[in-house]
Amino acid sequence: MRPAAARRTTRLGACAAAAVAGLLTVGPAVPASAEEQTDQLWISAPTEQSLPLGGGSDGEPQSRSLDIGLYHDNDNFAVTDGRLTVDISGIVGVADVTWPDNCTPSGTTAVCGVPEVPVIGDAYRPQVHLTVRAADGAAAGAQGRITYAAVATGGPGGSLEAPLDSFDTALTVAGGPDLSLGNVTPVKGAQPGSTHTVPFALTNKGDTRSEGFTVRFFGSYGLDFVTRYPECAYQTIGGDDYAPMTEVNCAFDQVLEPGDSFALPEPMQVALAPHALAERLDISVEPGNGATDLAEEDNYTMASFGAVNTADFEARGARVAGGAGETVTAELGFHNNGPAWLGNLGSGDPVAILVFTVPEGVTATSVPEACEPSTLSGGSYPGRTGAPRYTCELPYWTLPDTTRTFPFKLRVDRVVPDAAGQIVLRPSFGSTSFPFDPEPGNNNAQVVVNATSNTASGA
Numbered sequence: 001m002r003p004a005a006a007r008r009t010t011r012l013g014a015c016a017a018a019a020v021a022g023l024l025t026v027g028p029a030v031p032a033s034a035e036e037q038t039d040q041l042w043i044s045a046p047t048e049q050s051l052p053l054g055g056g057s058d059g060e061p062q063s064r065s066l067d068i069g070l071y072h073d074n075d076n077f078a079v080t081d082g083r084l085t086v087d088i089s090g091i092v093g094v095a096d097v098t099w100p101d102n103c104t105p106s107g108t109t110a111v112c113g114v115p116e117v118p119v120i121g122d123a124y125r126p127q128v129h130l131t132v133r134a135a136d137g138a139a140a141g142a143q144g145r146i147t148y149a150a151v152a153t154g155g156p157g158g159s160l161e162a163p164l165d166s167f168d169t170a171l172t173v174a175g176g177p178d179l180s181l182g183n184v185t186p187v188k189g190a191q192p193g194s195t196h197t198v199p200f201a202l203t204n205k206g207d208t209r210s211e212g213f214t215v216r217f218f219g220s221y222g223l224d225f226v227t228r229y230p231e232c233a234y235q236t237i238g239g240d241d242y243a244p245m246t247e248v249n250c251a252f253d254q255v256l257e258p259g260d261s262f263a264l265p266e267p268m269q270v271a272l273a274p275h276a277l278a279e280r281l282d283i284s285v286e287p288g289n290g291a292t293d294l295a296e297e298d299n300y301t302m303a304s305f306g307a308v309n310t311a312d313f314e315a316r317g318a319r320v321a322g323g324a325g326e327t328v329t330a331e332l333g334f335h336n337n338g339p340a341w342l343g344n345l346g347s348g349d350p351v352a353i354l355v356f357t358v359p360e361g362v363t364a365t366s367v368p369e370a371c372e373p374s375t376l377s378g379g380s381y382p383g384r385t386g387a388p389r390y391t392c393e394l395p396y397w398t399l400p401d402t403t404r405t406f407p408f409k410l411r412v413d414r415v416v417p418d419a420a421g422q423i424v425l426r427p428s429f430g431s432t433s434f435p436f437d438p439e440p441g442n443n444n445a446q447v448v449v450n451a452t453s454n455t456a457s458g459a
Contacts, residue, residue, distance in 0.1 A: 039074040041117070041160035043084065043148050043167040044126055050174045051095055051134040052294045053207045061134035062178070062205055063098075064295070066169060068112075069126030070150055072160060075119045079154035082114030084128055091132075091144030095171050098131040117152050134173045142173040177256070177287040178206030178294040179213060184283075184303040191308055192276050192340075195226055198268045198303050202285060204256040205295075211255055212288030213262075217248035221341055221399070222276030222307065226269040243343045243397035253288075275400050276307040277340035277436060310438045311400070312337035313352055315423045317445030322412040327365060330447045331405045332356055332392070332423055338400030340436065345396075352434070354392040354406065355424045359449045361416035366409035368392060393428070412449065421447040 045068045052062045070082040088097050089108040099105050103112035112128045134142075146169045150162040182201030190196065204210050215232075219225060221244050225234065232250035256262060270281060281303040287293055316333030334354055336342070342351050357376070358364055363386050367373070373387030374380065381387040392406045425443040426432050433440050 037156050039072055039077050039079070039155040039160060041070065041072050041079070041082075041150060041152050041155070041162045042120075043150050043162050044069040044071060044124075045148055045167050046169050048170040048172070049132065050172050050294045051132060051138075052178055052205070053134055053138070053140060053173060053175045061138075061207075063131050063133040066130040066132055066146070067126035068128040068130065068148065069124070070114045070117045070152065070162075071120045071124060072117055072152070072155070073119065074155075077155050079117040079152050079160060080115060082117040082127075082150060082152040084112040084114060085149045086110045086112060086128075086130070087147045087149075091135075091146060091171055093135055094138055094142045094144035094173060095132050096135050097146075100129050100131075102128060103130075114152070117154070132171065138173045140173055140175040144171050145169065146171065174294055176206050176208045176294050177204050177210035177258075177291055178298075179203075179210060179256070179285045179287055180205045180295075180298040181283060181285060181301040184301055186304040186306070188306040189308055190272055190276075190305055192222075192272050192274045195269055195271045196305065198270060198281060200264050200268055200283070202256075202262040204258055204260050205298075206293075207258050208291075209255055209257045210287040210291065212251070212253040213256065214286050214288065215248075215250040215252065216282075216284045217246075217250075218282040219246040219248070219270065220279045220281070220343060220345060221245060221397075222273045222279040223281060223305070224271045224273055226271050227264075227266060229265060231265075243345065244399075251288075270305075272305060272307050275309075275339055275341045276305065277309045277311060277342055278345075279305040279307065280345055281305075307340070309340040309436070311340040311342050311398075311434075311436050312439045312442070313425055313434055313437050314439075314442045315354065315425045315445040316403075317423055317447050319448045319451055320410065321450050324412055324415055327409050327411045328449070330408050330410055330449075332408060332447065333406075333445075334394055334398075334404045334425065336398045336400055336402050337439075341397070341399045342436070343397035348396045350393040350396060350428045351398050352394045352425050353428050354394065355422075355426065356390045356392065356406075356408070356447070357422040358388050358390070358410070359416070359419040359421035359447060361414045361419050362410040362412055362449055364390065364408050365411045366407075368406045368408070370394075371406060371408075408447075410449065415450055417450055417452050419449040421449075423447060 049064055072079045087109050099110055103110040114127045148167040152160045180203050184199055231252055232248050234248050237247050238244040284300045314335045314337055318330040320328040320330050322328040365385050367384050371390040371392035373384055374389045376388050423445040
């Protein structure tokens with residue numbers, strides 16, 4: 001099975017499924033299991049690429065980059081001396097290739113060196129960058145295929161080979177518009193209430209005119225659109241399962257000839273709201289009149305804004321009482337005191353995790369759906385009820401002055417005066433504290449069962 005690369009950044013307004021991959025940890029000198037004794041070399045390559053007939057300088061075909069890489073599965077092994085063989089015999093007369101410095105061509109093949117072959121991960125980057133363009137005389141619709149093979153030194157047997165005949169890139173010469181958006185430099189250290197101009201650079205890099213085009217903007221909850229255009233319709237979406245945001249749909253009838261650029265009628269300005277913290281503006285374009293864009297990967301860009309602001313996350317405990325054999329309900333709480341909101345808009349990770357240690361003498365008999373059982377040390381626990389500890393996930397966004405509750409039904413097995421269970425708020429990954437939280441002391445609270453005094457449970 002050919003592995004698929006995962007894209008880390010999620011666009012606003014799009015629903016994406018998260019793929020979770022298990023990572024092998026470094027083991028003892030002698031691998032402890034059969035799985036730890038195996039490894040596999042893989043090739044990372046795009047499955048297809050369109051090549052425009054025009055759009056380059058002087059009307060020549062525009063070049064495209066093909067990023068190819070090697071990686072392997074098991075970080076128990078060091079894998080070196082990767083050799084990627086690229087065969088371009090299948091694209092003769094269709095496309096021309098320019099080889100990078102780490103490739104040695106010979107006829108219609110080249111061997112490209114990868115001295116250190118990594119395991120896949122967030123920091124992975126392809127190591128071989130080919131440049132391809134439509135060949136002189138190629139006609140629209142012409143197709144060809146680049147194939148790959150690879151070997152490397154390392155692994156359990158001393159050498160690794162990528163699965164044969166499993167990796168290729170299909171090239172198609174095509175005509176049409178190619179709308180391309182320029183990148184936007186992130187804004188950091190901005191003040192809530194400040195106004196910012198968002199650069200908007202749109203160019204048709206294709207060989208065919210674009211008969212008008214559409215533009216879509218998605219602005220996160222802490223962004224306000226100062227500039228509004230008559231060609232655009234504005235609406236607020238989300239607010240239930242999804243974070244609230246502003247969606248803007250624009251239709252421009254201007255024709256963009258090959259090489260033409262477009263600027264908005266006046267510069268786009270956005271303002272950071274008082275509750276802004278980590279904001280983003282997603283921008284995408286499509287050619288008009290039903291045309292297909294030649295290279296959709298540059299039809300999207302994002303402007304990000306980091307505001308100097310705080311969000312005070314507070315854990316809220318509970319006080320319940322009951323005799324032996326009785327069942328009581330304890331409502332564990334999370335509250336965002338603001339002034340900022342927070343949305344993990346790129347990753348979709350929970351804004352916080354609430355960890356609840358069950359008090360002595362009681363058993364959890366009903367557990368909220370968002371809460372998972374574990375042992376006190378964080379290990380797996382069989383069944384959902386009766387666990388000594390629960391980890392509850394909050395949604396990926398929270399507005400200021402918002403409360404989320406997790407009702408637990410607790411059966412009093414035996415009366416223990418002042419039995420206290422701990423509630424701790426923490427980030428879903430990494431650090432144990434929130435960098436934007438000015439009052440970390442209230443990230444802890446208690447659930448007290450059968451208290452003998454009026455001491456507040458949230459302290």
